[in-house]
Amino acid sequence: MISSGKHLVLMAPPGGGKGTQSRILRELLGVPHLSTGDMLREAGRQGTPLGLEAKALIDKGCFVPDELIIKVISERLDEDDCKEGFILDGFPRTLPQAKALDSLLFEKGRRLDHVIEIQVPDDLIIQRIIGRFSCADCGAMYHDTLKPTKVMGKCDDCGGSNFIRRQDDNWTTVVSRLKTYYSITTPVLPYYEYQGLLTTIDGTGEVDAVAEKLKKIIGI
Numbered sequence: 497m498i499s500s501g502k503h504l505v506l507m508a509p510p511g512g513g514k515g516t517q518s519r520i521l522r523e524l525l526g527v528p529h530l531s532t533g534d535m536l537r538e539a540g541r542q543g544t545p546l547g548l549e550a551k552a553l554i555d556k557g558c559f560v561p562d563e564l565i566i567k568v569i570s571e572r573l574d575e576d577d578c579k580e581g582f583i584l585d586g587f588p589r590t591l592p593q594a595k596a597l598d599s600l601l602f603e604k605g606r607r608l609d610h611v612i613e614i615q616v617p618d619d620l621i622i623q624r625i626i627g628r629f630s631c632a633d634c635g636a637m638y639h640d641t642l643k644p645t646k647v648m649g650k651c652d653d654c655g656g657s658n659f660i661r662r663q664d665d666n667w668t669t670v671v672s673r674l675k676t677y678y679s680i681t682t683p684v685l686p687y688y689e690y691q692g693l694l695t696t697i698d699g700t701g702e703v704d705a706v707a708e709k710l711k712k713i714i715g716i
């Protein structure tokens with residue numbers, strides 16, 4: 497089994513900081529950040545059959561079917577940039593997805609190194625999600641009150657001036673996504689705990705403080 501120590505899964509409720517932390521780790525580890533949500537939204541923007549099917553489900557806060565998302569991630573893991581590892585954000589979200597990921601990696605003679613659960617209480621999740629937006633050009637994440645851009649209308653990271661808000665970041669959908677997280681995704685955690693891969697951290701602190709906890713677990 498090949499292991500570079502860089503085959504990572506971040507698990508958290510929506511708005512738990514997976515995307516923000518993945519972007520930090522991507523720079524430090526030099527492996528790609530694979531966000532299934534981003535992949536599906538991009539497919540939606542391009543109007544592919546997959547994207548259109550996914551968009552209808554995402555907007556309602558529902559999961560896309562396992563077979564579909566497993567195929568997406570299987571093809572992505574075959575790409576060259578994933579050879580040294582990856583940071584999975586938003587996958588797996590169900591037990592069948594977790595088992596499929598193990599099989600896909602096993603076929604390639606690889607395995608996961610760490611699964612890190614980032615815990616954030618529901619009230620903070622809701623506060624974080626209602627009001628978040630991102631740079632359409634580089635993906636940097638912001639929030640109306642918690643993390644506004646330093647200069648109004650200008651991305652701190654790339655200077656871009658196009659920002660987007662997710663359609664599923666509204667009160668009704670967030671509550672439904674949280675319920676789904678607790679009923680369908682958290683039951684995946686014992687699967688990884690049994691394999692000795694799981695570490696749980698408190699994700700309520702500052703972004704840098706949470707990143708330090710992740711770095712310690714990964715050993716960088």
Ligand code: AMP
Nearest residue numbers: 532533553554558559560565586587589
């Ligand atoms: P995220 O950006 O991770 O919050 O994902 C946004 C939405 O994409 C989710 O609410 C689901 O509708 C869909 N999605 C992303 N990843 C998965 C997955 N692994 N399984 C099922 N649906 C997913």
